[in-house]
Amino acid sequence: MRLWFAPERVRAEGVTPDYRFSLANERTFLAWLRTALALIGGGFAVDQFLPHLAWGVRAGLALTLLVAGVLCALRAVNHWVRCERAMRRGEDLPVSRFPVLLSLAVAVVAVTMVVVVLFGWEGS
Template sequence: MMWFSPSRMEAEGTTPDYRFSLANERTFLAWIRTALALVAGGIAVDQFLTDLTWGLRTSIAVALFFSGAVCALRAVHRWVVCERAMRRGEDLPSSPFPAMLAVGTAVASLLVALAIVFGVTR
C-alpha cells in the first residue's frame, strides 16, 4: 500500500514540479481539517443537543463520526492517486466524493435544524 511507503511512490514515474506536490499536500490537509470538523460536529451534537431524543441525537452524531472517518481515509487515498498521476504525467482523476460529502453534510444539518424547529425532544 502506497499510503505508508514513500519509496514506492518515488519509484512511480518522474518527480513532478514541487509546487504541484505541495498543492496536493495542501488539498490533503484541507480534507483532514474537514474530517476533524465532522468529528467535532458529532461531538457537539452528542454533548450539546441533549434535548433531542437519544436515538436522533446518537444517529446524527454517529453519522458525522462515520463521515469524518471516511473523509480522512478518502483524503489519503486521493493524495496518493493524485501524486501518482502527476508522477506519471496523467490527468488527475475526477471524483464524486466532494458532492457526496456536501449532500451528506447538508442532510445532517437539515435533520438537526428540523429536530430543533419541531422540538423533537425527550
C-alpha cells in the same frame, strides 16, 4: 492501500513533478484532514451538547458526522496518493464522487438540525 505507508514507492514512479504541484496536493490533503476533524468534532458536539434531543435523532446525527469524518480522513490519504501518482505519470488527475457524497451527508444533517431548531425534537 499499501502505498499509503510507502511514500518512497510513490516517488519511484514516473518523473518528479514541479514541486508546486506536489505542495498543492499536500495542502489539499491537509484541508481534507481539517474537514475530517471538523466533522468528528461536530459529531461529538451533537452527542454531548444536545442531551434533550431524542436519543435516536441525536445518535443518528452524531454517527452520520462521525462516520463522514472517518471516511473523509481515509479518503484524504487515498486521494493524495492517487493524485501524486497521476502527476508523476503525466496522467489526468483522478476524479471522485466522494465530495458529492460528503456534501449530501452534511446537507442531510444540516436539514435535520433546521427541523430540530424550528420544531424541537425532545426525547423522553
